[in-house]
Amino acid sequence: MQVDAVVLDVDGVLVDVADSYRRAIVEAIQFVYGETIEKAAVQQFKDAGGFNNDWTLTDAAALFVLASREGYSGGVEEFTDRVAAHGGGLSGAEEVVESHLDPGGVQRVRDDWQPDRLREVFQQLYLGAELYADLEGEEPDPELATEHGFINDEPVIVTPETIEALTSEFPVGVLTGRPEAEAELALDRVGLDVPPEYRFTMDDWEEGKPNPRALIALAERTGAESVAFVGDTLDDVETATNAREADPERTYYGVGVLTGGLTGPEGRQKYEDAGADRVLDSVNDLPDVVSSE
Numbered sequence: 001m002q003v004d005a006v007v008l009d010v011d012g013v014l015v016d017v018a019d020s021y022r023r024a025i026v027e028a029i030q031f032v033y034g035e036t037i038e039k040a041a042v043q044q045f046k047d048a049g050g051f052n053n054d055w056t057l058t059d060a061a062a063l064f065v066l067a068s069r070e071g072y073s074g075g076v077e078e079f080t081d082r083v084a085a086h087g088g089g090l091s092g093a094e095e096v097v098e099s100h101l102d103p104g105g106v107q108r109v110r111d112d113w114q115p116d117r118l119r120e121v122f123q124q125l126y127l128g129a130e131l132y133a134d135l136e137g138e139e140p141d142p143e144l145a146t147e148h149g150f151i152n153d154e155p156v157i158v159t160p161e162t163i164e165a166l167t168s169e170f171p172v173g174v175l176t177g178r179p180e181a182e183a184e185l186a187l188d189r190v191g192l193d194v195p196p197e198y199r200f201t202m203d204d205w206e207e208g209k210p211n212p213r214a215l216i217a218l219a220e221r222t223g224a225e226s227v228a229f230v231g232d233t234l235d236d237v238e239t240a241t242n243a244r245e246a247d248p249e250r251t252y253y254g255v256g257v258l259t260g261g262l263t264g265p266e267g268r269q270k271y272e273d274a275g276a277d278r279v280l281d282s283v284n285d286l287p288d289v290v291s292s293e
Contacts, residue, residue, distance in 0.1 A: 001253050001278065001290050004224035006166055007215060010176040010183055012232030012260025013283050014158045014190045020126060020150040022261075025058045028122040029065060031144070032114060037061050037076055043261035044080040046233050047270065050089025052177040052209040053202065058122055059115045060093035066112050067097045070105035126150045135181050151182070156190050157259050158283050163192050165287035171222040173198040175214050175229065175239075180204070197221050210235045212243035212252075219243075219250050226251035228290050230283055232260025237274045253277040255286070 011017045022042045030036040042057065051057040064072075064079050072079070079096060086092035098106050121144060124132045128149025129140040166172050174194050176183050180203040187194060198221060200214035207213060209231075219227045229240045229252060240254030255278045256262065256271035271279045278289055 001226075001228055002292070003170065003226045003228045003251075003253065003290050004292065005173065005219065005222040005227045006170045006286070006290065007173040007175050007218050007227055007229045008192075008283065009229075009231040009233075009236055010174060010178055010186050012157075013230055013257055014156070014192065015154040015186050016157055016259065017154055018261075019153040021054045023150050023153075024122045024126040025054055025061060027125055028058055028118050029062050031121050031125075032117055033062065033065055033112075035065055037064065041076040041080075044076050045083070046235070046261055048080040048084040048088050048092065049210070049235055049238070050087070050092065052233070052235050054177070055115075055119050055122060056090045058118050059113070060090050062113060062115075062118055063093045063097050063109065066109040067101060067105075070101050070109055072097075072100055074100075124149075128152070151185065154186070154189070158190050158192070160191060162284045162287060163190070167192075169287075169292050170290070171198065171224070173200075173218040173222060175200045175209070175218060175231075177202055177208060209233075210238035210242055212239055212246050215239055215243045215252065216247045216250075219247070219252070224250070226253070228253040228255055228286070230255040230257060230280075230286060232257050232262065234262075234270060234274045237271060237276045240277075241275050255280060255289075257281070257283055259283070 022039055025042055026036050026039050045051050045057050082096045083092040086095040097109055123136055124140050124144040126149055128147055129145040131149055132140050178201055180201040183201045205214050215229055237254040237256055240252045243252040254276050256276040257280050258267050259282045262270055268279045
């Protein structure tokens with residue numbers, strides 16, 4: 001692919017978050033409700049679309065747990081298929097609950113649903129006590145006050161050689177659903193220096209992926225006529241597709257990597273069905289498939 005700029009997601013592309021963010025989703029729900037989903041089920045929510053934000057995914061998975069208590073008989077796969085049919089995201093999950101439980105059950109689910117508490121627990125598990133206090137400005141819960149946050153369990157995927165190959169040839173941007181502070185921690189860990197104007201995080205825009213606004217803005221800021229966007233979810237591929245439709249004067253390539261929740265032949269097929277222009281084993285294969293000439 002001939003491109004003028006490269007834009008990278010963070011989670012599942014630069015660092016492996018299977019034992020950090022995804023673990024925090026599962027364990028936050030377990031802590032608050034005493035039962036939870038399997039970690040493998042997180043990907044089923046991701047595939048339903050609209051869950052770029054892991055706090056939102058946690059809220060939706062908690063709705064599934066609470067709905068199951070009230071008599072929802074389908075498993076996670078059926079629930080997430082129905083979420084996708086309702087347009088994905090948290091609003092889709094809420095519509096599934098409302099359309100498959102009686103009014104009393106819906107009300108009990110809503111009464112027990114605690115998004116604010118889930119977020120507090122999630123962040124404490126992910127960040128650990130000290131970093132939680134520093135970044136959130138709140139005292140950690142004594143029951144969760146561990147020094148070793150899951151953030152410390154994020155193996156680096158991208159190699160220094162890949163970073164050098166990309167940054168020496170292209171302007172490199174970052175488009176992530178992480179909060180700004182957590183994105184900076186990850187970028188520091190992998191050794192990728194990205195100027196603020198080439199970054200979009202959760203703090204910079206409300207829409208989230210697959211809305212194309214941030215990707216188009218990064219193309220504009222880098223002066224690129226063609227951009228490769230590398231991500232680990234179907235929403236990332238759809239972001240590139242949506243950017244092509246919204247900004248037809250430029251070329252946008254959607255590149256999926258098999259180092260996130262989508263793996264193996266099945267993951268490759270899902271990317272291809274979603275319209276990915278390339279599917280790579282990892283971001284470290286990217287320098288071999290992009291060129292500035």
